[in-house]
Amino acid sequence: MAITRRDLLLFGGGSVVALPFTPIPYKLLDDVSIWTQNFPWLPVPKPGEITQVATTCTLCAAGCGLKVRRVDTRPIGIAPAADHPVSHGALCPLAFGAHQLAWHPRRIRTCRLNGAEAEPSVIAAKVAAAISTGAKFAILDERPGRAVSSLYRQAATLAGGLYLAPEAAEEATLAAIRRLLPATAPALGFDITNARTVLSFGAPVLDGWGVPGEMLTRWKSGEATFIHAGSRYSHTARLAHRWLPVLPGSEGALALGLARVLVDEGLAAQAAGLDHFKTLLDEMPMNRVAEITGLKPGEIASVARELHAGGPAVAIGGGELAGPLGEEVETAIAALNVLLGAVGREGGIVARGPLAADTPDLAPVTTLNQAAAGSIGVLLIEAATAGAAQPWKAIASRLAPEALVVVMSPYQTGYAAFAQAQVATPAFLEALEEAPTAPGAARHSYALAPTVLDAPETAIAPAAFLALVAGEAGWTSLAEASTETAIKARAAAIHAAKRGSVFAIEDASETPVSGIESADALYDKLAAGAVWVDAAPATPPLK
Structure with missing residues (x-):
């Protein structure tokens, strides 16, 4: 068949x-x-004692708590610190694999000048010689807020140059509010922990924004409602309780539309001094707002009422990762926060407690856009591993012809392709590093990442390289600079303030700073992987 x-x-x-x-x-x-599992070429860690080291991630500005698992001295894994007061047990994919970054294929272990290996002292001498000719000196610090950052500002002051730092998208709305306040107003932060409604204008607040652990903890608890206004169905839009699919570039119109509803329906928390603002709102009728945003007038009105009823509510700008919203849009969002009564209110925008102030005669923090075009003759860059890169075209437009560019980084990536010199610095876990207050945080914090791995002998810490430049340039006050001395000065300032507490990752214990006997004892705790968190801020109305 x-x-x-x-x-x-x-x-x-x-x-x-x-x-x-x-x-x-x-x-x-x-x-x-x-x-x-039995291929002979698979790497297998050598037998040894298994230990765990408490530390803090410094790959971005969030400063999440980590536990590094080691066999003898070699790290084999990373886990989050569950009870960490800053990160609340959150950790991104990059941090989970951070113990492997020391062996990244783009890792550089020796300094290079014009493509050839060079001693750090040779590069430092070249920098000092260029400065001596009258070339404008500038330092671009992609990790501002650290104790080491104060050394950079000192160098810029001594050279009569610029200290440049990138603008954090998380701080854009806060900067707009500060422009409405007196110059003596304190630093501000978003009190997400106590907010009941969070409205984000494009900002990826549920996708690694600001203090990710705080945001995600609040979202997961269900105690806060997240409303996201964005032109695309992003990760934050998907997780938000309500997504407003606005047309691209219409965030400012939406903020004005929401403000108009609050004012017209008598829901504004502040009525005094709004005459000029009401005039501006009259130029933006609701049908015009609907046309610009692509939303129905009733939907805009319902969101405004939800913000009023669901207080404390806070509005956050900053835009998507593709770019900022612009000063005018951020001003509209700042005004919306004023109308919501969010400024100076628990669960809204609060003032951070003051820390020891920098010496008044230090070079001010300047953004790249504020530097004159074609003015910088010598540029020293400390590059961040993630989250702060500037477009090279924006940097190049500020450089003078034949400018000397020196990049301090563990990797042959990013700016290194355009620099004449690369200073090989220790990778994550190879040197003592700092994690200052995260952008947008309501409370100051400060943590250290202790050394876990031995750095290559040919690598040099940024502060040590700066000391070499200082020695060549005759800046005696910086010739002995080091990361450790700068950090100890910061620890001494925190200890003198007697505020907040120190959280130990190993046993989740907290010790009030007032109960720590000395600044050296506080430094020892931080160097062992602990984190200092300031006391909860007072929330008097900000005028």
């Missing part, structure tokens, strides 16, 4: 149905598992 195509299909179909009920696939999976 001939076998037909139909017979083959029936036979094959029966085989497919029967396959899961046979041991064949499971035996194959078991064999593959055994074989792939």
Whole structure:
């Protein structure tokens, strides 16, 4: 009897149905598992004592708490610190694999000048010689707020140059509010922990923004409602309780539309001094707002009422990662926060307690856009690993012809392609590093990442390289600069303020700063992986 195509299909179909009920696939999976675990070329950690080191991630500005698992001195894994007061147990994918970054294929272990290996002292001498010719000196610090950052500002002051730092998107709305306040107003932060409604204008607040652990903890608890206005269905839009699919570039119109509803319906928390603002709102009728945003007038009105009823509510700008919203839009969002009564209110925008002030005669913090075009003759860059890169075209437009660019980084990436010199610095876990207050945080914090791995002998810390430049340039006050001395000065300032507490990751214990006997004792705790968190801020109305 001939076998037909139909017979083959029936036979094959029966085989497919029967396959899961046979041991064949499971035996194959078991064999593959055994074989792939016994290849002789697979790296296997050498036997040794298993230990755990408490530390803080410094790869971005969030400053999340970590636990590094080691076999002898080699890290083999990273886990989050569950009870950490800043990160609340959150950790990004980059941090989970951060113990492998020391072996990144783009890692550089020796300093280079014009493509050839060079001693750090040779590069430092070249920098000092260029400065001595009258070339404008500038330092671009992509990790501002650290104690080491104060050394950079001192160098810029001594050279008569610029201290440049990137603008944090998380601070854009706060900066707009500060422009409405007196110059003596304190630093501000978003009190997300006590907010009941959070409205984000494009900002990826549920996707690694600001203090990610705080945001995600609040979202997961269900105690806060998240409303996201954005032109695309992003991760934050998907997780938000309500997504407003606005048209691109319409965030400012939406803020004015919401403000108009609050004012027209008598829901504004502040009525005094709004005459000029009401005039501006009259130029933006609701039908015009709807046309610009693509939302229906009733939907805009319902959001405004929800913000009023769901207070304390706060509005956050900053835009998407593709770019900022612009000063005018941020001013509209700042005004919306004023109308919501969010400024100076728990669960809204609060003042951070003051820390020891920098010496008044230090070079001020300047953004790249504020530097004159074609003015910088010597540029020293400390590059961040993630989250703060500036477009090279923006940097190049500020450089003078034949400018000397020196990049301090562990990796041959990013700016290194455009620099004449690369200073090989220690990678994450290879040197003592700092994690200052995260952008947008309501409370100051400060943590250290202790050394876990030995750095290459040819690598040099940024502060040590700056000391070499200072020695060549004759800046005696910086010639002995080091990361440790700068950090100890910061620890002494925190200890003198007697505010907040120190959280130990190992046992989740907290010790009030007032109960720590000395600044050196506080430094020792921080150097062991602890984190200082300031006391909860007072929230007097900000006028």
